[in-house]
Amino acid sequence: SYELTQPPSVSVSPGQTARITCSADALPKQYAYWYQQKPGQAPVLVIYKDSERPSGIPERFSGSSSGTTVTLTISGVQAEDEADYYCQSVDSSGTYVVFGGGTKLTVL
């Protein structure tokens, strides 16, 4: 089965840069997508196709890819960015959707 691995938690101070990684366990790596989920709310897409930003998402959110690892970067973190972040991809056959375990971002 195809798995995505994220760190359980990341902590940063306001104004710093947060980086959340997501590692795929197999090649070829498919595109990765990132969602932000705040308590009591549905997930919101913040990055698609590794590095594209949907309209309405602040520019401080960016994505990158290297090998089998993708990274969500939040520059100039704000208190409102405190949330759980999930990466998502599909398996190589394009049949199954897979989510990473999620990373809790804490803004100190």
Next chain:
Amino acid sequence: EVQLVQSGAEVKKPGESLKISCKGSGYSFTSYWIGWVRQMPGKGLEWMGIIYPGDSDTRYSPSFQGQVTISADKSISTAYLQWSSLKASDTAMYYCARAAAAGIGYFDYWGQGTLVTVSS
């Protein structure tokens, strides 16, 4: 405006059946895959399966195959998730979401979630 509106919270007993719904509006319902995602209390997102309302092509996560049934009624732009015999471990929030791109890709719009509580 694209919207996915889910049915309300449910409280059920173990062994009971349940069908929850997700009504799409503001777009061509038959042209986009609709997926279901489980989130157990305090846990992460789990993909359950997905359906293409245009032809009812349906795929299930191996973890949920045989445990739930996903269906859609394109005449009323509504997708469904159903259980024939609930277990306490089915207690969770369930989200429907629209897949954005051709194929199952990623989810650009989400429903508000339906909380299912199974308790004797």
